[in-house]
Amino acid sequence: MSIPSVKNEEQYEALRDKGYSKEKSARIANTPKAGEKGGKAKPYDEWTKKELYEQAKNVGIEGRSKMDKEELIKALRNN
Template sequence: MGDKSIKDEDTYEALRDEGYSKSKSAAIANAQANNSVDHDSTPLEDRTMEDLYEQAQELEIEGRSDMTKDELIEAIRDKN
């Protein structure tokens, strides 16, 4: 790809292969390269349940399917 805005090409390509969008793949790859869990600048409280669930899945948070929005936010912050 060679895009200088992508900090972790391997992660980016793996995420693209899994079906993630270009922008989501770039955000996740760059966050991992920066060792940052919060790969989206949107505050956790302003994100959708779907976004929080996806991030919880990426962080391998157990029990995420049964969590409320507040519980997901707390679990994501605990992993940070």
């Protein structure tokens, strides 16, 4: 997997310093609002499959088009 361009370089470097892989650090740093606090998002179990798919797309989960709702939830939680 090639490393995508990083939108939030500061967050990317902080994640790398914590030991995250380049790929995972880039996915997190490229996720809109990933570093914001608030906890207002509903649990993945309450998301629609379309919402889960879009989030999986945002964080770069491969194989998402073949996943059902439960698989998307598991992939997002383990990402």
